[in-house]
Structure formats: structure tokens, C-alpha cells
Amino acid sequence: MMDVRSFAVIATVVFGIGVYGALARRHAIAVIIAIELMLNAAVLNFVSFSRLAAPGSAVSGQVFAVFIITVAAAEAIVALALVLALHRALKTARLDRFNMLKW
Amino acid sequence: MPADIAFAMLGVMTIGGALVAVGAGNLYRAVLGLMLCLVGMAGLFLLQRADFLAVAQVLIYVGGVAVLIVFAVILTEREGEPLAAAVNPRMVPAALILGAGLTAVLVSVLWRSTPAESPVADVTARTLAEALLNRYLVPFEAVSLLLLAALVGALLIAKEKES
The missing domain is CATH 1.20.5 (Single alpha-helices involved in coiled-coils or other helix-helix interfaces)
Known part of the structure; x- marks a missing residue:
């Protein structure tokens, strides 16, 4: 039961849930949460598939995972700062109210 | 097999946490669901003997990013605008089709593949x-x-x- 497939299935399901959340949610922070879910599913895939690599190169998958976690943290910081700035300007954090670029 | 039981529990925890993170109307509850999902992921890393990554996951995500998101929720919360307006009704069908369809296609492909017999490297x-x-x-x-x-x-x- 505990082979790569089952880990990959869990990662896929979490990724699908994240896709749904990123598209359907209305609050900007909820969308950020969904994006974090998708990034974490990718990390899980890197970790589980790296165990199948040849012993010398198996470490690369985890190095990639470390980089993804770092970049995801940076992304979250910038995204939350943007949400705060938008909230200060528009007094809302709902995505359907962000229509300054629409005409 | 204890490992199988642990895997099943962590899988339920991860997917359930993700569902709460996406489905909860209250944003605080959504962040708690995200934390649950991330801790479950850390457990799945541990099951695959990626112990450094599991610890880094808990430290950075659960300790850092999730707390940061909580602060952002506190700072953007306002009276008169209920957080309960969770989903955009016009987007729900498309998002459901895309999310469920993507998951179904990928899982069916994965399920038909044969698991590779390969040396498992620690x-x-x-x-x-x-x-x-x-x-x-x-x-x-x-x-x-x-x-x-x-x-x-x-x-x-x-x-x-x-x-």
C-alpha cells in the first residue's frame, strides 16, 4: 500500500483541492491558502519520486523540495504584503472588488 | 503494519485539512485546516524518511507562513463585511470541473501505472x-x-x- 503511487495520489488530490480553492474562493487570503496547498503537493511529489532515483542522485529531489519551500515562503510574504496594501487602498480584500484595471 | 496505519491516518489528515482549508467560510478555520494539512504532509515526509524536510516544513510553514496568514487575516478583517461570502458562485462550476477533472485524470493515470521496483534511497x-x-x-x-x-x-x- 505504501508505494510511490499512494503518496502521488495524495499529492494529486491535495493539488486538485488547491486548484478548486484558488479559482472559486472570493477572499484574497483564501486564494493564497489554496496556492500554498498546491505548492505543498508539489513538494510531496518531489520527495516521494526522489526515493526511486539512483542512490547518488536521490538527494536532488529533496534539494528541490527545500528550494520550493523557500520560494513559497517568499511568495507568501510578498502576496500578503500586496493584500495588505490593496486592503489599505480599497478597504476590502475581496477579489471581485479589485476591479481598478477593468473598464 | 504500523506504517500502513500511520500512512492512512496521515493521508486522511492531509486531505481532510485541505478540504477544510478550501471549504471553510471562516478564514481562521481555513488557516487551521491549512495547518492540519501541512502537519499531515510533514508526517508523510517522515514516513519517507525525509526527516530534515519534515522538520523544516513544520518550522517554516506551520510556524511561519501560517502565523503570517493569521496576522494578515486579523489586519484585513472588517466589520460589515462577513467573511462568510466564501466562494464566488459564478466560478464554482468551472473550478469544480477543473479541480475534480484534473484529479480524476491524474489519479486514473497513476492507478494504471505499475509501481517501479527500484532501490529506495535514504x-x-x-x-x-x-x-x-x-x-x-x-x-x-x-x-x-x-x-x-x-x-x-x-x-x-x-x-x-x-x-
């Missing part, structure tokens, strides 16, 4: 550190520069403008 924190500081030294430094730039940029964006 990566310890020591080998990970050696790889990061030798072979991947330049990307490692670049990503630290990226973190610095993101930090300064976030401060600049979120700072109150002086009028």
Missing part, C-alpha cells in the same frame, strides 16, 4: 547538507538573495505611505 540531513553546500551552492546563495529581496520588497509594499 537521504539523511548530512547528505542533504553536503549536496546543498557543494553541488547546489550557487542556487542556495541565489535563493538567499531572493529571500532578502522578497523581505525588503514586502516591507516596501506594505509600508504606510507618508502623505
Whole structure:
């Protein structure tokens, strides 16, 4: 039961849930949460598939995972700062109210 | 098999947490669901003997990013605008089709594949550190520069403008 497939299935399901959340949610922070879910599913895939690599190169998958976690943290910081700035300007954090670029 | 039981529990925890994170109307509850999902992921890393990654996941995500999101929720919360308006009704059908369809296609492909018989390699924190500081030294430094730039940029964006 505990082979790569089952880990990959869990990662896929979490990724699908994240896709749904990123598209359907209305609050900007909820969308950020969904994006974090998708990034974490990718990390899980890197970790589980790296165990199948040849012993010398198996470490690369985890190095990639470390980089993804770092970049995801940076992304979250910038995204939350943007949400705060938008909230200060528009007094809302709902995505359907962000229509300054629409005409 | 204890490992199988642990795997099943962690899987339920991860997927259930993700569902709460996406489905909860209250944003605080959504962040708690995200934390549950991330802790479950850390457990799945542990099951695959990626112990450094599991610890880093808990430290960075659960301890850092989730708390940061909670602060953002507190700062953007307002009276008169209920957080309960969770989903955009016009987007729900498309999002459901895309999310469920993507999951169904990928899972069916995965289910038909045969599991590879391959030597399972264990990566310890020591080998990970050696790889990061030798072979991947330049990307490692670049990503630290990226973190610095993101930090300064976030401060600049979120700072109150002086009028």
C-alpha cells in the first residue's frame, strides 16, 4: 500500500483541492491558502519520486523540495504584503472588488 | 503494519485539512485546516524518511507562513463585511470541473501505472547538507538573495505611505 503511487495520489488530490480553492474562493487570503496547498503537493511529489532515483542522485529531489519551500515562503510574504496594501487602498480584500484595471 | 496505519491516518489528515482549508467560510478555520494539512504532509515526509524536510516544513510553514496568514487575516478583517461570502458562485462550476477533472485524470493515470521496483534511497540531513553546500551552492546563495529581496520588497509594499 505504501508505494510511490499512494503518496502521488495524495499529492494529486491535495493539488486538485488547491486548484478548486484558488479559482472559486472570493477572499484574497483564501486564494493564497489554496496556492500554498498546491505548492505543498508539489513538494510531496518531489520527495516521494526522489526515493526511486539512483542512490547518488536521490538527494536532488529533496534539494528541490527545500528550494520550493523557500520560494513559497517568499511568495507568501510578498502576496500578503500586496493584500495588505490593496486592503489599505480599497478597504476590502475581496477579489471581485479589485476591479481598478477593468473598464 | 504500523506504517500502513500511520500512512492512512496521515493521508486522511492531509486531505481532510485541505478540504477544510478550501471549504471553510471562516478564514481562521481555513488557516487551521491549512495547518492540519501541512502537519499531515510533514508526517508523510517522515514516513519517507525525509526527516530534515519534515522538520523544516513544520518550522517554516506551520510556524511561519501560517502565523503570517493569521496576522494578515486579523489586519484585513472588517466589520460589515462577513467573511462568510466564501466562494464566488459564478466560478464554482468551472473550478469544480477543473479541480475534480484534473484529479480524476491524474489519479486514473497513476492507478494504471505499475509501481517501479527500484532501490529506495535514504537521504539523511548530512547528505542533504553536503549536496546543498557543494553541488547546489550557487542556487542556495541565489535563493538567499531572493529571500532578502522578497523581505525588503514586502516591507516596501506594505509600508504606510507618508502623505
